[in-house]
Amino acid sequence: MDIEDKLRILSDSAKYDAACTSSGKTHSSADGIGCCERSGICHSFSADGRCITLLKVLLSNCCIYSCSYCVNRAGNDIPRACFTPRELADLTMNFYRRNYIEGLFLSSAVMKDPDYTCEQMIECLSILRNEYRFRGYIHAKAIPGADSTLTARLGLLADRMSVNIELPSQKSLEKLAPDKTKQSILLPMSQISNRIQENSTELVKYRHAPKFAPAGQSTQMIIGASPDTDFQIIRLSEALYKKYSLKRVFFSAYVPVGDQRILPKAGTPVPLLREHRLYQADWLLRFYGFSANELLDEKHQSFDPMYDPKCCWALAHPEIFPLEINRADYELLLRVPGIGVKSAYRIITARRRTNLDFSDLKKLGVVLKRAQYFITCKGRLEEGLKITERGMRRQLMSENVAKALDIGNDPEQLSFFDEPSEQKLLPEKEDYVKCLTGQM
Amino acid sequence: MSHRSDVIFCYDGSFAGLLCCVFRCYEIKVSPAGIITSDTEQLMLGEYEYINTDDTKAQRVQTGIENKLGRRALDRIRRVFLSCDEQKDLIAARYIILGFRYGKAVSGMLADDTVNAFFSLERAVGNEAHLYLGFVRFSEQNGIMTSVIEPKNSVVPIIAGHFIRRFGGMPFIIFDKTHKTAVISSGKEAEIIFIDDLHTDPPDSNELRYRSLWRTFYDTIGIKERYNPRCRMTHCPKRFWSHMTEFTGDTDTNAALTDENTDTRRIENKSPEMS
Numbered sequence: 001m002d003i004e005d006k007l008r009i010l011s012d013s014a015k016y017d018a019a020c021t022s023s024g025k026t027h028s029s030a031d032g033i034g035c036c037e038r039s040g041i042c043h044s045f046s047a048d049g050r051c052i053t054l055l056k057v058l059l060s061n062c063c064i065y066s067c068s069y070c071v072n073r074a075g076n077d078i079p080r081a082c083f084t085p086r087e088l089a090d091l092t093m094n095f096y097r098r099n100y101i102e103g104l105f106l107s108s109a110v111m112k113d114p115d116y117t118c119e120q121m122i123e124c125l126s127i128l129r130n131e132y133r134f135r136g137y138i139h140a141k142a143i144p145g146a147d148s149t150l151t152a153r154l155g156l157l158a159d160r161m162s163v164n165i166e167l168p169s170q171k172s173l174e175k176l177a178p179d180k181t182k183q184s185i186l187l188p189m190s191q192i193s194n195r196i197q198e199n200s201t202e203l204v205k206y207r208h209a210p211k212f213a214p215a216g217q218s219t220q221m222i223i224g225a226s227p228d229t230d231f232q233i234i235r236l237s238e239a240l241y242k243k244y245s246l247k248r249v250f251f252s253a254y255v256p257v258g259d260q261r262i263l264p265k266a267g268t269p270v271p272l273l274r275e276h277r278l279y280q281a282d283w284l285l286r287f288y289g290f291s292a293n294e295l296l297d298e299k300h301q302s303f304d305p306m307y308d309p310k311c312c313w314a315l316a317h318p319e320i321f322p323l324e325i326n327r328a329d330y331e332l333l334l335r336v337p338g339i340g341v342k343s344a345y346r347i348i349t350a351r352r353r354t355n356l357d358f359s360d361l362k363k364l365g366v367v368l369k370r371a372q373y374f375i376t377c378k379g380r381l382e383e384g385l386k387i388t389e390r391g392m393r394r395q396l397m398s399e400n401v402a403k404a405l406d407i408g409n410d411p412e413q414l415s416f417f418d419e420p421s422e423q424k425l426l427p428e429k430e431d432y433v434k435c436l437t438g439q440m
Numbered sequence: 441m442s443h444r445s446d447v448i449f450c451y452d453g454s455f456a457g458l459l460c461c462v463f464r465c466y467e468i469k470v471s472p473a474g475i476i477t478s479d480t481e482q483l484m485l486g487e488y489e490y491i492n493t494d495d496t497k498a499q500r501v502q503t504g505i506e507n508k509l510g511r512r513a514l515d516r517i518r519r520v521f522l523s524c525d526e527q528k529d530l531i532a533a534r535y536i537i538l539g540f541r542y543g544k545a546v547s548g549m550l551a552d553d554t555v556n557a558f559f560s561l562e563r564a565v566g567n568e569a570h571l572y573l574g575f576v577r578f579s580e581q582n583g584i585m586t587s588v589i590e591p592k593n594s595v596v597p598i599i600a601g602h603f604i605r606r607f608g609g610m611p612f613i614i615f616d617k618t619h620k621t622a623v624i625s626s627g628k629e630a631e632i633i634f635i636d637d638l639h640t641d642p643p644d645s646n647e648l649r650y651r652s653l654w655r656t657f658y659d660t661i662g663i664k665e666r667y668n669p670r671c672r673m674t675h676c677p678k679r680f681w682s683h684m685t686e687f688t689g690d691t692d693t694n695a696a697l698t699d700e701n702t703d704t705r706r707i708e709n710k711s712p713e714m715s
Contacts, residue, residue: 015663353549
């Protein structure tokens, strides 16, 4: 099989892994080729709009496991291939020199057994790091079930490591991926997390200690393959961030490539909006100081398809608004819809010099269309602002959702809003379904 | 400084020349209505004054900026100077004058129109430079990695350092077609020069092979069920496509493809397993 066919088969098998960042570490190529940029660099964007920054491939897609959601499960009729470690190292170097990629994302199906698979991956990365002196970014997946010393060696060669949790609850895991136990997934995560911690103490004592996964650890969950709710997922993400000090949790909307006897069938729409809401919530947890319990709770287990989580929270807490722009704390400013991290920082910088008014806020990049309902400047609301429930809700909705629901800009046209109720909007059930499955 | 609305400075287009314009503002105590380079058409009505570039005067202004505003401010002013915006010289000069008046505090005066415009330009230049870190595509020509780009702003001085670090001693060239600037590195030394054009040989078989492999990877990695060309366009506007091999296909032409073309190429290249 020539390398072009192998590349096609093995990148086709790897494409459902959402992790695609090359951020988290700065490195210069003092003694080799390549460097890392702290913010990460996007080299291209695929036809589905996702960023391409790394050469994302499996070392092999010949798997002995049969996890039902996975396209590479044993027994599934797809072409199988395997790179030799040197072939992959050569390919990576040549792509890297042409600035096609920032580095390598290496995962693998489990060939023979987890230890053997890990050893093959280590060989490929050793060729890259030691023989070709590659100093670019490497993201390696840890193989659940592999020996801890092998995982440790992998961490010394890679910049970021990850273990995919895939399914958000033990029950789903038992049903859909019986070869992987909860222990076999969480154990390497905790090993990696502990090793990273030990490494940071070692580096304090000895500056040239070898670095273990300097860009940290991440993981991924599949959305829509199991009945777990948004609340369970976001609570699990929060716990993972706290317990394992992960850098990122990725969410991957389920594409029906799995075993159709127990999973959604082919033709089921991919739950893109739900994935989008989860990423919005993830950002709120990491950058806006929210906790999972503030966004959802036992009674509200799913995100609202009409409004993003931050808006929902703001609408549910009218007691803290309106905020005075020239006085409010940074933490509270972050909670206003239409004010992001950058705008909030600019507000507190600019207001040291002068009192701000609405035209100043516009210059600073605040989205007044949304924020105007929640803030005052110098004690006053925006001039000419009429606060009606329907008008406000229309303005807070995203353009795509409003267009899909056929809601015009003039609040008077709406028939949805005749009785403002606790349930906010009362669209048809089909519209809810359309939102959830990404047709809107 | 009194504001005379009819004086327009005209200078040679160099950074030192711009600093001399600022020097002139203080010499004759006016703030000009416009600053243009000598190769721009003189469309505004008013009195035009040509400013000669004098290195001593430029150095005095530069030292003043470093002392009053810090080294970082000087880097920011250089960035704005690289902008393609027509007003960049005037905005930069006004910012420097404000800086001399208020000191370091000027960077916090975000509600001020001049400061706001200055930082907007700086962001625009910085954003384009950051995109190019990823979108530059090299071809191997006789052992030298060569690339051509056509940016709106003159980003080569900003991205040069990154690629010098990245290539770790290998020779490379990046040619900016719009601004006729290039960074040339022998591996040991690098410099930024002005050249009219860069002659490139047709790619050899090894180069073509890796371009084809990259296109295979690019076409395969997208998930059909999530096809979203608008999202792709937001992140990677079409103006970058002409020098990126995954969008141009086998031809080396500058013709940018439409979404339909790209997808046709994608479908034609698909292997039987994909359908």
